[in-house]
Amino acid sequence: MSHPGLARAQLLMDRRRFRLAEEELRRVLGDEPENGVMQAYLALCLAEEPARAVEAMDTAIRATLHEPDTPFTWYALSLVAARRGTWEHARKAGLTALSLAPEMPELLVHMAELMARRDWLPQGLEFAERALAVTPDDPRVLMTAGTLRSRLGRHAQAKADFARALERAPENHAVQANAGWSALRRRDPDAAIGHFRTSLRLDADERGPRVGLLEAMRARNALYRVFLPAALRFYWFQPNLRWVAVALAVALIMYATFVEPAWLRLVLRALIAATAVFVWAARPLADLVLLRDPAGRTLLDRTARTVSILVGVLLLAGSILGIAWTLGAPRGTGLAAILAVLFTISVMGIQQPAAGWPRATYVVYLVLMAIPATIAVLHHARRTDAAGTWVGIAVGGLAFSDLLAEFLPRRR
Incomplete structure (x- = not known):
């Protein structure tokens, strides 16, 4: 581990000069082809380039074959496999490394983060707590434990973890950003905004804190905070669950036919429709409110601004048409209101x-x-026989649009 070539490669990797680090490592491996640690570091360099993911995996596996009793070779294999998305391989390699070095803090933190990425939160917290037992004052360990506790709803413990982490690393942009997400989960948007702004001050190029700052500014809206958990869930699991919400809302509205008196039936239907709409449209509606804020307009890109305006216009049109239909407007008005929404x-x-x-x-x-x-x-409106067919085409076509968005190259 004290080889001068490795020290130079590590320095280059810290500076993200991975091609130069690769050259340095290959020079050493020319003389020591069976040096597993060097091969492990080479695999980490290669893994930085997605196009070389297979080569990185092969190199990491060779490292474990040459030095199967060295924890770092298995740790590197786990890191490379996780980057490639082969989660089970990453988990097994990480557990093998832990069997050789059960108190290695960076390995325990890696396993905690690996579990978190798979939404295995209780298991991840177990690894984080083991790391805390070894290094209770390490900011990264505290940040990892705080993030997992926050995601599990243990907000008081998470807040304490981040307070300790920030005492030790107030200028760490990652700790500040994760403290912001933790504050947002406990619905404290003002605290979240402070953390995200500090994180951006420390590293203006990071996208995560910018996204978090925008989310925290949305969460200042009381109505958005009410729908925040559902809105985030529907955002990540689109498109299917949005259309499930539509189907559920339609079923409830139809069931409301049996409610008496008529005014109560009307109010109940309106509440069901409004709730369903806010679940899937909470975010663009919050963006519409943010357009009044200069900071909000700056954070929102042109596409987000356009979408929020279009959603607002469509919902306004749907509301007007729906009210008009309720008051006796022609038959087609009701369908127009539904399609607009x-x-x-x-x-x-x-x-x-x-x-x-x-x-x-x-x-x-x-x-x-x-x-x-x-x-x-x-x-x-004309009550023709083809009405049902065209309604099916229109609704089916709109449902297909979300699938189309999934197949098209995605925004990064």
Whole structure:
């Protein structure tokens, strides 16, 4: 481990000069081809380039074959496998490393983070607590434990962990950013904003704190805070659950037919519809409010601003049409109101494809979908036999738009 070539390679890796570090390691391996530690470090360098992921894995595996009793070779294999997304391989390699070095803090933290990435939170916390027992004052260990406790809903313990981490590393941008996410989970947007701003001051190029700051500014809206857990869940698991919400809302509204008196039935239907809409549209509606804030306008990109305005316009149009239909407007008005609201789900998908032809393709598709929607409204108003067919085409086409967004190259 004290080889001068390795020391130079480590310094280059710390400075993210991975190609130069690779050259240094290959020079050493030319003289010592069976040096497993050198091969492990080489694998970590190669893993920084996604196109060389297979080569990185092969190199990491060779390192463990040459030095199977060295914890670091298995640790490196676990890191490379995790980066490649082969989670079970990463887990097994990490456990093998732990069997050789059960109190290695960075390895315990790695296993905790690995479990967290797979949403195995209790198991991850066990590793984090083991790391705390070894190094109770290490900021990274405290940050990892605090993040896991926060995600498990243990907010008081998480807050204490981050307080200790920040005492020891107030200028660590990662600790500040994770403290911001923890504050956001316990619905303290003002504290979260402070942490995210500090993180961005320390490292302005990090995207995570910028996303967190925007989320915290949205969470200042009391209504958004109410729907925040559901909104985040529907955001990550789109498109299917949004349409499940639509189906559930329609079923509840139909069931409300049996509610008497009529005014109570009307109020109940309105509440069901509003709740379903806010679950899937809480984020763009919060962005619409943020447009009034200069800082919010700066943080929102042009696509997010456009989507929030379109969603607001569609929901306003749907509300007006729905009220008009309730007051006795022509038959097609009710369907037009429903389709306007459903269009908001598809419009929100504009942010998902990458800029350029993928997003343009998606937008053109949505514009074209307005044609069958319009035809469906006209047929429904005239009570023609083709009305049901066109309604099915319109709704099915809107549902397909989310699947289209999944297949198109995604925004990074």
